Amino acid sequence: MTTSATTLALRRLRAANLRPTRQRVALARLLLESGERHVTAEQLHGEALAAGIRVSLATIYNSLHQFTDSGLLHEVVVEPGRSYFDTNTSDHHHFFCEVTGKLQDIPGEDLTVTSLPMPPPGTEISRVDVIIRVRPEGA
Amino acid sequence: MTTSATTLALRRLRAANLRPTRQRVALARLLLESGERHVTAEQLHGEALAAGIRVSLATIYNSLHQFTDSGLLHEVVVEPGRSYFDTNTSDHHHFFCEVTGKLQDIPGEDLTVTSLPMPPPGTEISRVDVIIRVRPEGA
DNA sequence: GTGATTGCAAATCTTTTGCACTAAA
DNA sequence: TTTAGTGCAAAAGATTTGCAATCAC
Numbered sequence: 001m002t003t004s005a006t007t008l009a010l011r012r013l014r015a016a017n018l019r020p021t022r023q024r025v026a027l028a029r030l031l032l033e034s035g036e037r038h039v040t041a042e043q044l045h046g047e048a049l050a051a052g053i054r055v056s057l058a059t060i061y062n063s064l065h066q067f068t069d070s071g072l073l074h075e076v077v078v079e080p081g082r083s084y085f086d087t088n089t090s091d092h093h094h095f096f097c098e099v100t101g102k103l104q105d106i107p108g109e110d111l112t113v114t115s116l117p118m119p120p121p122g123t124e125i126s127r128v129d130v131i132i133r134v135r136p137e138g139a
Numbered sequence: 140m141t142t143s144a145t146t147l148a149l150r151r152l153r154a155a156n157l158r159p160t161r162q163r164v165a166l167a168r169l170l171l172e173s174g175e176r177h178v179t180a181e182q183l184h185g186e187a188l189a190a191g192i193r194v195s196l197a198t199i200y201n202s203l204h205q206f207t208d209s210g211l212l213h214e215v216v217v218e219p220g221r222s223y224f225d226t227n228t229s230d231h232h233h234f235f236c237e238v239t240g241k242l243q244d245i246p247g248e249d250l251t252v253t254s255l256p257m258p259p260p261g262t263e264i265s266r267v268d269v270i271i272r273v274r275p276e277g278a
Numbered sequence: 279g280t281g282a283t284t285g286c287a288a289a290t291c292t293t294t295t296g297c298a299c300t301a302a303a
Numbered sequence: 304t305t306t307a308g309t310g311c312a313a314a315a316g317a318t319t320t321g322c323a324a325t326c327a328c
Contacts, residue, residue, distance in 0.1 A: 019301095019302060019303080019306095019307060019308070020302085021301075021302070021307085021308060021309080022301085022302095023308085023309070024308085040292095041292080041293080042291095042292080054310095055309085055310090056309070056310045056311065057292095057293090057310095058293090058294080058295085058309075058310065058311075058312095059308080059309055059310070061292095061293065061294075062294095062308080062309080075219075077216055077217060077218060077219055078216060079216060080214075080216055080219070080220065080221065080222040080317080080318080081219065081220055081291070081292060081293095081317070081318070082219060082291090082292075083219040083292085083293090095258060095259055095262075097259075097262060098265070104259055106256050110256040111252065111254070111255065111256050112252075112253065112254070113250065113251075113252055113253075113269065114251065114253050115250070115251070116250065116271065117245050117249040117250050117271075119234060119271065119273045120234055120236075120243055120273065122275060122276055123234075123236060123273040123274060123275055123276060124273060124274060124276050124277075125271055125272070125273055126237070126272045126273060126274045127271075127272040128269065128270070128271050128272070129269070129270045129271075129272065130252065130267065130268070130269050130270075131267070131268045131269075131270075132255065132256075132258065132264055132266075132267050132268075133264070133265045133266040133267070133268065134258045134259065134262040134263060134264055134265060135262060135263060135265045136261060136262055137261055137262060137263050138263075158282065158283075158326095158327060158328085159327085160282090160283060160284080160326070160327070161326085161327095162283085162284070163283090179317095180317080180318080181316095181317080193285095194284085194285090195284070195285045195286065196285095196317095196318090197284075197285065197286075197287095197318090197319080197320085198283080198284055198285070200317090200318065200319075201283085201284085201319095219292080219293080220292070220293070220316070220317060220318095221316090221317075222317085222318090279328105280327105280328090281326105281327095281328095282325105282326085282327080282328095283324105283325080283326070283327085284323105284324080284325070284326085285322100285323095285324080285325090286321100286322095286323095286324105287320100287321095287322105288319105288320085288321090289318105289319080289320070289321095290317100290318080290319070290320085291316100291317085291318080291319095292315105292316085292317085292318100293314105293315085293316080293317105294313105294314080294315070294316095295312100295313085295314070295315085296311100296312095296313085296314095297310100297311095297312105298309105298310095298311095299308105299309080299310080299311105300307105300308080300309070300310095301306100301307090301308075301309090302305100302306090302307075302308085303304100303305090303306090303307095
């Protein structure tokens with residue numbers, strides 16, 4: 001597993017034209033090995049340190065943004081002042097609980113926005129984000 | 140108009156159980172008199188000062204959140220690190236241009252999300268936010 | 279009066295930046 | 304080499320907080 005995950009991380013970084021440095025490979029492995037997840041920069045930093053990877057928070061931010069720009073991650077904005085990065089890059093949307101702060105995927109086929117309106121003149125649609133905000137029952 | 144706008148602001152504040160202080164009335168008037176808009180705290184502060192209303196940024200934040208909690212405003216989260224407040228509290232969605240930072244309403248009837256998925260067990264849906272991200276054509 | 283509201287300045291939190299140092303190719 | 308990437312610490316924003324002063328009722 002370890003070997004093939006490393007290989008996957010390497011392949012993905014190379015495909016994205018990102019030099020596979022020690023830190024980027026380690027972060028890519030953390031993100032790719034654990035299945036689908038939603039992480040904040042701070043969380044990933046904590047995990048990296050816990051896993052014995054010496055990496056600065058600045059590099060975490062750099063890497064998250066480079067990964068996002070390369071399509072390895074998706075950024076999800078649900079709260080002012082905090083960004084989540086989603087390792088699921090397929091077309092899908094999210095449930096977000098404002099009480100617990102928990103973010104959860106909605107499989108792509110479970111929600112469709114029919115008949116998108118025309119974008120403002122001179123612009124084209126780049127992405128559609130649907131956030132379904134939920135709260136604990138009876139709150 | 141000035142008189143009736145004041146009256147409207149007053150009525151709305153009273154209905155929301157917010158003591159109509161000088162600052163709150165002035166801010167409510169700024170927000171209600173100009174039609175539908177999307178403002179940031181910083182912007183509103185600037186406008187208030189320009190209009191000769193002495194008010195601190197802390198009070199702007201307090202008021203925006205109190206207005207939001209009372210349903211006088213809607214908060215729209217499109218970018219990490221910046222909150223927009225929307226004076227249109229009817230059911231509708233938004234276009235957001237990541238290049239220009241411009242936020243624009245989509246009339247409620249122009250977009251419908253059909254067949255909402257079941258929310259996670261133990262939760263109920265409180266709101267559905269759709270952000271259509273756009274970019275200048277050919278960018 | 280009395281309790282809610284405000285102002286101010288400091289604190290907090292997330293994210294970005296500048297620059298010398300290190301490492302990949 | 305040589306150029307990209309990293310760490311660190313400082314800076315930059317946005318937002319919140321604590322507390323004394325002020326205002327609505």
